[in-house]
Each structure stands twice: as structure tokens, then as C-alpha cells.
Amino acid sequence: MTVIEGQSACQGTSGDAENATKNSQNDEARARINVGWMTTPNDVIENLDTRVVEFSTALGKFQYSFVGYPIGGVVRSFWKYSRNEEPPLINLPDMQLQNHLWETYFSGQVSSWIDCDSKDEHLARLSEEELLKELNYVCYLGLRTIIVELKHVKSPRLASVLNRWVWTKHANFTIWVFVPTSVQTIGGELEDVWSVWADFRSQCANYCSLKLQVGIHITSDLDDEFTDKKFVDRWKAEPVGAMIIDSDAFITDPVTGVATLSQPHAVAIRGIWMNDSIRLLIRDVGSLSKHSNTLKMEYARAARNTVKDVSWIRSKAECSDYPDTNIDYTDILQAPLQPLADNLDSCVYNTFEQDPIKYQKYKEAVELALRDFGESSAHPNSVVVYVLGAGRGPLVSACYEAESAYNEKYRAKKDRLKIKMFVVEKNTNAVVTLRYMNVKAWKERARIVESDMRSLPQKSIELGLDQPDIIVSELLGSFGDNELSPECLDGVTPFLKPTTISIPQKYTSYAAPIMSLNMYQTILSTSPNFWNRGICGHGRDGPELTSRGSFLQRYPQGSDVSNLDQIYVVYLRQFCPLALPKEVFSFEHPNFENVSNDRKALIEFDIDRPADIMGFAGYFDMVLYKDVMLSILPSTYSKGMISWFPAVIPLRDLLRVSNGDKIRFLIERKSDEHGVWYEWCVERQGANGEKEQTPLQNQNGQSYYMRQ
Ligand SMILES: C[S@@+](CC[C@H](N)C(=O)[O-])C[C@H]1O[C@@H](n2cnc3c(N)ncnc32)[C@H](O)[C@@H]1O
Structure with a gap:
């Protein structure tokens, strides 16, 4: 068996016609969602540690795309701790596989007896020493991910070893720290599993979540915090890198042999699933799959089926709020604009103007204000409107559209209400566009005033400007007043009539x-x-x-x-x-x-x-x-x-x-x-x-x- 064959086997080939049909149905999900097999004592055959190509080839056939394998080999990993013996040496020879295959297809499991926080001081010390050897060997092999399972509610000594490692070594791998879905599994009672993880990452000084991630070990028992959405949602705020699913979380139909995850397990997994880069690992906790390859394959298929549409459904729901938004913006920090202190560029204005809702709502608001003005004013055929901070003029166009809509609905042909428009903008560059728009789009009906709006009370005297009946502005940031709308509009206030309407009002x-x-x-x-x-x-x-x-x-x-x-x-x-x-x-x-x-x-x-x-x-x-x-x-x-x-x-x-x-x-x-x-x-x-x-x-x- 060569490494090249190992590679193709890891990618998987179908064994028989029936499997081929199933595979074709799941091809797309297979490519997208990685399901791995977690090596357990059930998998151990003679000399497995020097036959990993054979082992992974077989798993590839059962639709597994990677394998969780002990860093030091199975002989070492599944050794039974004894105070009087030395643990077996690391013995997983690298020459079995080309380097890139180790990187891609193998996730290293820390030996199962290692317990840095054991009450047995001898075991705890030995574990600290031997864990360091395993971390070093991970670097030697070039693995990209390792699996560390918490054995206690509090694991300060394990955290201390990993913390020193992640902050001080050039290591190119990600640590998945696994917590179980039932706190009793690690000797806890009242604790909350999320807190167990959060304490652990705090002890690692909240190290970068590309390198230190949480893994959720889905056991047959689910604490309430994995069934109540309010609690489950917290995992969306954490870097979940992987999930181990125990085989007893699956239900297998005795007649058809089809496996599915139990409903509560499926709901929990889907609730935690933030994106398709999370990796799934199946762990056989009985010995059933040892004898049944069909079952092994069923587990992989059922796991993929559970999550394959979650990301799609979620992004569809998000898109209904932000329909044309580029998904690449998600979780990217942007500095809030400061349009008063800085001059915005054409591209930013162009982005504003793509909004399909904002200008429509302004148009509705202006139309309503025109209607109220028309009914109450002593001079109902002319209304003085100021657009303050006009940018490239979309609110000016919205005002003219509102004028047409209002006249269409409420005025006879000879009795039109006309806007006398003043367009104020302090960005001298945007004023170039406003002048152009005035000629091209507004039939030169607007008067463009290049000025800071706060100078209007003074400027109005110099230039003989009319007092406004309506002022229209949009000077708001994501936190409302953070683009200094209050200061700008207050600067205009001495120039207003007692009846002037401000859009926005509040x-x-x-x-x-x-x-x-x-x-x-x-x-x-x-x-x-x-x-x-x-x-x-x-x-x-x-x-x-x-x-x-x-x-x-x-x-x-x-x-x-x-x-x-x-x-x-x-x-x-x-x-x-x-x-x-x-x-x-x-x-x-x-x-x-x-x-x-x-x-x-x-x-x-x-x-x-x-x-x-x-x-x-x-x-x-x-x-x-x-x-x-x-x-x-x-x-x-x-x-x-x-x-x-x-x-x-x-x-x-x-x-x-x-x-x-x-x-x-x-x-x-x-x-x-x-x-x-x-x-x-x-x-x-x-x-x-x-x-x-x-x-x-x-x-x-x-x-x-x-x-x-
Ligand atoms: C958020 S942008 C809105 C532009 C445009 N009204 C729109 O809705 O697309 C705010 C605009 O107000 C201008 N602005 C901000 N403070 C101003 C001030 N004190 N006087 C005049 N213009 C101001 C900015 O230059 C910018 O063009």
C-alpha cells in the first residue's frame, strides 16, 4: 500500500452499487462537511501504529474524511497507567505517510491516560511531562489539529501546560479542548459546561481562537443547557472547532438499518453549528461498528445529514434583513464614519445610495410633511425645503418625488405646491456632484449652498436666504447621535421658524x-x-x-x-x-x-x-x-x-x-x-x-x- 493510495482512500471510494447510489446523493455534503473517525481501543488490530495507511484507507471507504488518531500511537494511548511502569514510548512512525497527508487527514489525540490534574500526584506530574513530549511530536509530524479532552471541571495544570505552549512556541496546530454535554461525565454537578470551557480558555488568557478552540463532545446524556436554546446560543459566541458524537447518540432502525441522530441530539448539534468548517468525529462507544461496516458508514451519513443545510438556512434568514449585503462583511470591524470631521468619498456616497429602503421612507415622510404644511400654511403654493448635509443629493431627489406624489394625490393641476429647494453641504467635493445633479436631474430648481450648516444663521443674512418650512437631514451613525447630528442641527436652529418641521423629528x-x-x-x-x-x-x-x-x-x-x-x-x-x-x-x-x-x-x-x-x-x-x-x-x-x-x-x-x-x-x-x-x-x-x-x-x- 502506497501513500498515494492512502490519499485516495481517505477521500473515499464506494465499495458496491448500493453504496455508490447513497454516495452520489451525499457527494455535495461530503465535500463540504468533514466527518472523521475517532480511534478507540475497538479499532486496535495488530501493529496498527505502523499500518495507518491501511486503517485510513478503510475509513475512506466508509465516507470518513479524516481520522482522530493517538499522537503517540495506540499502544501508548491506551496503556493502563501503573505507578510502577514507564508509559510506552511514542511510536507512530512518520515515514508511513507523506507530510501533507499527516497534515490533512490526521488529528492527534492526546493519550487517553494523560491527566495533568489527577489527584494522584505521580500521575499528574508524569502527565505534564509526557504531554509535552506529545505536543513536540505533533509539531514533528506537522499535524494541524489536536484533541484534548477535559477530565475534570477544573483543569488548572493542563491549562498551565497548554497556556505556556501556545503563547511561547511557534506551533502551527489548533488545539480542540473538548467538553462533554453532561457535566457529570467530568465529575461536576452544579456547574455549567459552558463555564468549564470559559474558565479553561481564561486560564489560557483567552488565547487566539484560531489556535485554541472548543470541541463539544456529544454524549448520550444532554444537560439542560444543551436543550434550551437560550443556553445553546452561547456557543455561537465561542470558537467551536469540532464535535465528537458518541455512537450511542444514534438510533438505528432495526429493519432498514438506517441510522439517525436522536431528535434532542440533532437539535443541539444544529443549534451549535455556526459554519461548515466545524469538524465532526464519530466515536464508537460500544463495539457494534467494529463488526458492522454498514453502520460505520451510516453514522457518517447521518451526521452529515444533520448539519448539511444549517448554514444555508441561517444565511438565508440573515439575507432577508440585509438582502444585498456582501457576506464578507460579517464580523469585520469598521471605524464609524465621522462625516463632519472628514470628507466622505464618492464611493461611500455611492454605497449609501444603494439602499432600497432609506430614501423611500424619507420620501414618504416628506410627502406627509408637505400634506400637513399644505393644509396649515398661509402660503400653500410654495414650501421652503432645506436638505442639510445633502451628500450627492439622493434626499433632494426624494423630496422632488414626494412633491410630485403629493401634488398627484391632493392638488389640482393649477394649484400645485412647489418646493423652493436649498441644498446645503460642507463637503466641497460632493458640491461638484450637487451642481451637476442640479443641471441634469433637478432642472436647476435647487440652490446649492456650500457651507457648514451651523453657519446658516449667519450666511442667511449675507446671502438673503429664505427661512425653512421643512429641514431634511440624515446625519446618523449606527449608535444614533455618533455622527454629531444633534450638534449640527442645533447649529441651524436659530435660523428656523417656530413652525419648521424637522425630518427626522427624533x-x-x-x-x-x-x-x-x-x-x-x-x-x-x-x-x-x-x-x-x-x-x-x-x-x-x-x-x-x-x-x-x-x-x-x-x-x-x-x-x-x-x-x-x-x-x-x-x-x-x-x-x-x-x-x-x-x-x-x-x-x-x-x-x-x-x-x-x-x-x-x-x-x-x-x-x-x-x-x-x-x-x-x-x-x-x-x-x-x-x-x-x-x-x-x-x-x-x-x-x-x-x-x-x-x-x-x-x-x-x-x-x-x-x-x-x-x-x-x-x-x-x-x-x-x-x-x-x-x-x-x-x-x-x-x-x-x-x-x-x-x-x-x-x-x-x-x-x-x-x-x-
Ligand atoms: C451620512 S451623509 C448623508 C448624505 C446624503 N444625505 C445621503 O443620505 O446619502 C451626511 C452628509 O452630511 C454632510 N455634513 C455633515 N455635517 C455637516 C455640516 N455640519 N454641514 C453641512 N454638511 C454636513 C456630510 O459631508 C455628508 O455629505
Whole structure:
């Protein structure tokens, strides 16, 4: 048997006609979903450790695409520990397979007797030493993944060995740390399996989830946390790399021989399945499959069948909210725009303008406002409309469309209501487009005013501008006021009539606590590379000229802290919301009373499960006019709208919470003459009344400052 044959065998060939038919039906799922076979003592035949090609070839025939195999060989792995004996040496010769075949088809199992946290100190010590040998051998073989099964609820010594390893070695493999679906299996009672994993990864300082992942071992017993969706959803916030399914979780029809997973097991697996890169491993816990190759094949088929459509169904559901959104945006951090401080480019405006919902809703709102104006005004044939912050002009077009729709419905031909249009924009580049649009699309009916809207009260005197009846603007970010809409619109207020209608009339931000290890790690790892160190960050201080003549953005608080003290925009996918969003700040326009835009909110959430809070998802909704609304809140989402993804407001560290805790999110909106910033922290109150407070973030706008 050559290695080349081994490779083709691992990919699988059908044995007989019946199998060939089944295989063809499952070809597509087979290519996409990797199912492996976990080697157990049942598989041991003579000299298996030097016959792995034969072993994997046979598994390939039964539709397995990889194999979990002991790192040191089966003789060593299934050795029975005895204080008076040395464990068998590692003896899995590399020459049996070409290197790339080890990488692709083999996942290394740590020897089953290794137990670094055993109460037997001799075994614990021996295990620490021998585990290191196995980790070294994994590197030698070039395996890409290893399987470590937790044997206890708390495994500090195992964590310590792995933690030192992952942080200090150049290792090119991923560790799957397996936890079982019943905590009793590892000697626990009241503990929660998710907490067992979360404690373990915390002991590894939450190491990068490309290299340290959780595996779920699906045993025949499922604790409640694997059947209740609320608890299961937490795994969406964790890096699940693999699942082991015990053979006794399958039900086999005695007549047809067809295997399926029991309903609760299938539901749990589907609930955890985030994407098709998760690997499945079947473990024979009886000895049935030893004698029945058909059954072996059935397990692989049934496992694939269980998950093959989950990702597709999920992405279809997501697409119904964001129909034209490129899925590549998921979980990617974006810096919130600052259209007041920066000039947006044509491409960004073009992206805004693809939104099929936003401008339609503005058109409806303007039409409704025209109707109210038409009924109440003393001069009902002319209405002065200002579009403030017009960009390339889509809201101007929406206003003209609203004018036509209103006249069509409510006015006779000779009695048309005409908009006298003023278009205000401070981005001198976008003004080029506005002038062009005025000629090409608006029949030169609009007057383009290149100006910061806050100068309008002054400019109106110089230029003799009419006072507005309606002002239309869209200056909102993912967290509502974070593009400084309140400051911009307040700047216009002295120029308004007491009757001026503002579209929008009101907007409100919301926040909900979320879990997401991925988001936390992604934020931590976004420090700029050498050449980008002079690019202006979002903090209060700008870049400085260094002695070598280059520029450098300094972060007095350190770049890790600075990364976590920012607000981001993210199309969130690998996350779990822990409560429904609650209101944070509201703003109403026109703000004739000149109410301050500084705000302070204390929002309390009840926690109903153990979790690690990484921060808050931020949303907003806005009342454009009367009942015409736009919203990015999940419960009232304006379906099809693509202009805004949620905001993410991180905490500096993951905050562990328990069922029955209360958390209080304290967030302040502060300002000075140059800009606006948020400061935030969280107080956790445990069920027994004990309190802890997280550090105050972004103090004085050090890391995230919105210039005005
Ligand atoms: C979010 S964009 C919206 C553009 C356009 N109205 C649309 O809906 O596609 C906000 C626009 O307001 C402009 N803007 C922001 N603050 C402004 C200010 N104080 N005065 C004038 N224009 C401003 C920006 O340059 C940008 O073009």
C-alpha cells in the first residue's frame, strides 16, 4: 500500500452499487462537511501504529474524511497507567505517510491516560511531562489539529501546560479542548459546561481562537443547557472547532438499518453549528461498528445529514434583513464614519445610495410633511425645503418625488405646491456632484449652498436666504447621535421658524449586552503595522512628528486599551445577545429650548445565564415624521435597509456574569468646544448583593473622540 493510495482512500471510494447510489446523493455534503473517525481501543488490530495507511484507507471507504488518531500511537494511548511502569514510548512512525497527508487527514489525540490534574500526584506530574513530549511530536509530524479532552471541571495544570505552549512556541496546530454535554461525565454537578470551557480558555488568557478552540463532545446524556436554546446560543459566541458524537447518540432502525441522530441530539448539534468548517468525529462507544461496516458508514451519513443545510438556512434568514449585503462583511470591524470631521468619498456616497429602503421612507415622510404644511400654511403654493448635509443629493431627489406624489394625490393641476429647494453641504467635493445633479436631474430648481450648516444663521443674512418650512437631514451613525447630528442641527436652529418641521423629528439609541469571544479578540489584534503608525486614530490627540522624521500616533493609554476604548461598526454574526436592547439617549428636533446634548444614562439588565460579556451592541431608531420610522433595532428592523450595521461598544476585559446577576451600563455623552465623546463602564451586582465595577473607558475622549 502506497501513500498515494492512502490519499485516495481517505477521500473515499464506494465499495458496491448500493453504496455508490447513497454516495452520489451525499457527494455535495461530503465535500463540504468533514466527518472523521475517532480511534478507540475497538479499532486496535495488530501493529496498527505502523499500518495507518491501511486503517485510513478503510475509513475512506466508509465516507470518513479524516481520522482522530493517538499522537503517540495506540499502544501508548491506551496503556493502563501503573505507578510502577514507564508509559510506552511514542511510536507512530512518520515515514508511513507523506507530510501533507499527516497534515490533512490526521488529528492527534492526546493519550487517553494523560491527566495533568489527577489527584494522584505521580500521575499528574508524569502527565505534564509526557504531554509535552506529545505536543513536540505533533509539531514533528506537522499535524494541524489536536484533541484534548477535559477530565475534570477544573483543569488548572493542563491549562498551565497548554497556556505556556501556545503563547511561547511557534506551533502551527489548533488545539480542540473538548467538553462533554453532561457535566457529570467530568465529575461536576452544579456547574455549567459552558463555564468549564470559559474558565479553561481564561486560564489560557483567552488565547487566539484560531489556535485554541472548543470541541463539544456529544454524549448520550444532554444537560439542560444543551436543550434550551437560550443556553445553546452561547456557543455561537465561542470558537467551536469540532464535535465528537458518541455512537450511542444514534438510533438505528432495526429493519432498514438506517441510522439517525436522536431528535434532542440533532437539535443541539444544529443549534451549535455556526459554519461548515466545524469538524465532526464519530466515536464508537460500544463495539457494534467494529463488526458492522454498514453502520460505520451510516453514522457518517447521518451526521452529515444533520448539519448539511444549517448554514444555508441561517444565511438565508440573515439575507432577508440585509438582502444585498456582501457576506464578507460579517464580523469585520469598521471605524464609524465621522462625516463632519472628514470628507466622505464618492464611493461611500455611492454605497449609501444603494439602499432600497432609506430614501423611500424619507420620501414618504416628506410627502406627509408637505400634506400637513399644505393644509396649515398661509402660503400653500410654495414650501421652503432645506436638505442639510445633502451628500450627492439622493434626499433632494426624494423630496422632488414626494412633491410630485403629493401634488398627484391632493392638488389640482393649477394649484400645485412647489418646493423652493436649498441644498446645503460642507463637503466641497460632493458640491461638484450637487451642481451637476442640479443641471441634469433637478432642472436647476435647487440652490446649492456650500457651507457648514451651523453657519446658516449667519450666511442667511449675507446671502438673503429664505427661512425653512421643512429641514431634511440624515446625519446618523449606527449608535444614533455618533455622527454629531444633534450638534449640527442645533447649529441651524436659530435660523428656523417656530413652525419648521424637522425630518427626522427624533432619534434614540439602544444598547444590549453581548457575548463574543471573536469580537473581543479581533478588537485586541487590530494594532496598526509599522507603516500605518502615523495614520490619525480616533483619539483626542493627533499624530506627532518623530525624531527620525516619520509620524506616529501616540496612545498615552497604550494601544490595547485604546483599541478597546473605541466604538466600532460590525455586521455581527458570531455573537450571542444576552438581553433585549434598552433605550440609551434620545434627541428631538428642532431643539428650540436649546436642551444640552450632553447625556448620562444608567441602564440595568437582568442576566439569566452564565456568560462572558464582551460589551454592548448599539442600535438606533428614528422617527422621520409622525409614524414614518427607520430602525436598525432587531425587533423593529426596517427590512431590506443596508445603510447601517450595529455598533459595538467593547469592555476592556470579558466580564463573567452568572444567572441572577444585574449589570448596570453607565454611559455618558460629553462634549467640549472641539468635539464629543462617550465614557462608559459597567457595574455587576451578584445575586448576593456583591458588586464589582469595570474601569471607566475612554476617559476624556482619549481613544475615541468625535471632532466637530
Ligand atoms: C451620512 S451623509 C448623508 C448624505 C446624503 N444625505 C445621503 O443620505 O446619502 C451626511 C452628509 O452630511 C454632510 N455634513 C455633515 N455635517 C455637516 C455640516 N455640519 N454641514 C453641512 N454638511 C454636513 C456630510 O459631508 C455628508 O455629505
